[in-house]
Amino acid sequence: MRLLAVASECAPLVKTGGLADVVGALPAALAEHGVQVTTLLPGYPAVLRAIGDARTLRRIDDLFGGTARLRRGTAGGLDLLVLDAPHLFDRPGSPYLAPDGGEWADNGLRFAALGAAAALVATGGVRGLTFDAVHAHDWQAGLVPAYLRFAQPRRPVLFTVHNLAFQGKFPLSLFPRLGLPAEALSVQGLEYYGTIGFLKAGLWYADRITTVSPTYAAEIGTPELGMGLDGLIRGRGGHVSGILNGLDTADWDPARDHRLAARFDAADPARRAANKAALQRRLGLAEDADALLFGFVGRMTWQKGVDLVLGALPAMLGEGAQLAMLGTGEWGIEEGSRGAAAAHPGRVGVHVGFDEALARLVYAGSDVVLVPSRFEPCGLAQLAALRYGALPLVAHVGGLVDSVVDANEMALAEGAGAGFHFAPVTQEMLAATVLRVARLWRDKGTWRALQANALRTDVSWTRSAARYAALYREMMADAG
Structure with missing residues (x-):
């Protein structure tokens, strides 16, 4: 099967936390289970440098205020689609923060653009690319399930919550620019206590929801750790599950790690x-x-x-x-x-x-x-x-x-x-x-x-990748 993964960061290209490690390591593990992954990333300067002279597959004349291109390349052993939108992503600082430490004022538009581009790609908007399912990661990709809910043809989407504390909330005034139908701006949609909630949108519209461990999946359904979203999470019931993260054990290998003073393994x-x-x-x-x-x-x-x-x-x-x-x-x-x-x-x-x-x-x-x-x-x-x-x-x-x-x-x-x-x-x-x-x-x-x-101890992706692959296929079967 062909899977489109959508995320705001991916190791080794751009990383601020564990999200990047997961997005970077999971494709290789999924390949063992017959899942071919293409990862859609924002065109940050570091990502564009990594893919070099990658070819442009599609031009988007007006993506929230500027021209964008979808470019395909490889880097770090990954098959990549890159949303090259200089007006949104060609800037210094981290993926989310300006050099002064404050959040970019247009983060809502920046990551809405990622979601809109993902929906375009997933529904056949780029010639020669077809996908069976979509895997969106964290609030930055939270609008992916929303855009796909109102698009044709339908593609099942899995939404993974890496940390419920980071929710991506933006003013209601952003909504008219998103290109979503009016019905999406409701409690049964994007509206979240007088704001637009990107993570809330992902939880509401996704076909399936995972968190990065079984215990955390249970915890976020409680008022103590649900961060205001526990009612929605409980309401999704059996569509919520936890799949434990793993490590890229080829990279994390004490027997081959050149950074160590001495290499070793379980035998020595x-x-x-x-x-x-x-x-x-x-x-x-x-x-x-x-x-x-x-x-x-x-x-x-x-x-x-x-x-x-x-x-x-x-x-x-x-x-x-x-x-x-x-x-x-x-x-x-x-x-x-x-x-x-x-x-x-x-x-x-x-x-x-x-x-x-x-x-x-x-x-x-x-x-x-x-x-x-x-x-x-x-x-x-x-x-x-x-x-x-x-x-x-x-x-x-x-x-x-x-x-x-x-x-x-x-x-x-x-x-x-x-x-x-x-x-x-x-x-x-x-x-x-x-x-x-x-x-x-x-x-x-x-x-x-x-x-x-x-x-x-087996800390690899082996067991968890098998669970993800089974979940993708379950979504596809349910979608018909």
Whole structure:
């Protein structure tokens, strides 16, 4: 079958978060199940550079205020369609933010254009291209199901929510420019508490809805985590499901990763020790193989629970442990992290910013990777940790529950477990779990067994790609 995927970012071409990793890795995994994927992306400068002199398949004379072209090319092993609309996408900054850090004022039009272009392509508007189904990702592609609902011929569409907290809400004054029928501007459509809701539109009009983990699919149907959309999500009933994210295990491979100080695999985990020493040197930590080393990689935000890590620091230091942190985010948390490093030289090391090589070293050199998120649709840090032999210590939420087997007493008795859960998500419970981890760290035989379990864990896309392929075919059967 032929699938059109639609997203606002895609690794390795343009990335701000885990969405890009999913969009970049899933096509290769789906190919194993007979699904041929073409990915439609906005024509950001980086994407256009990557496809080079790609040919133009169709010109659109007026796409929300300017001329656009649909260009086809390949990059990063992906079959791409690129919406080359300079008036919308040829600008500096991130995909969503201007260089001053504020959102682009016309983000509503920019990503409405992506949805309109996707509908044009999916319904046969580009000669020589036909598709059986469409997979739209997150709010930036939320209007894809809306445009397709009012287009012919019908194409079934799957809408995936990567993080319900980001919803894409814009003023009602945008609606007349969208080219949708008047009936779309209602509670049974785009209207959302006096705004136009892109993510809400995707939830309403899609044939099927997925989130990036089964537990998160259940959580967003509750008032606590539904972000105001729980009623709609419950109303979609059996059309909502969760499919756990995976990793591109060819890219995330400690046996071949050139960024590491020493490569290793499940058959020779002892070589991880060189990465621990390299990480300690890199972040100014005391070079001590016997010190339990906790690592953190990610956004330094309240949602990610970094304040809980800083609050639990006395428990870590009391056990003789070290802490290595890498990330950027909220100013207050960044400053708190820098302050902790200044107050505890040789015990706490912090790099504020992003460095891919250092991130890989944190996963390969830490003994434990902290993922204390207050909510987490799926998360990739715990999957990377498992792949690189670090035991994840995770909050008992979302995809973290689904992807990490807790080393509790029953699991230990059965030789299972590859990480640690804590709940409720509080500083006190994180500190208590740190003490549980430290006790197991001192039992070297048990620790080696847990690490072996982590390295053997299948974090690939294999199972999840099969579920996506089955869901596409189910949508197609229902559509007739």
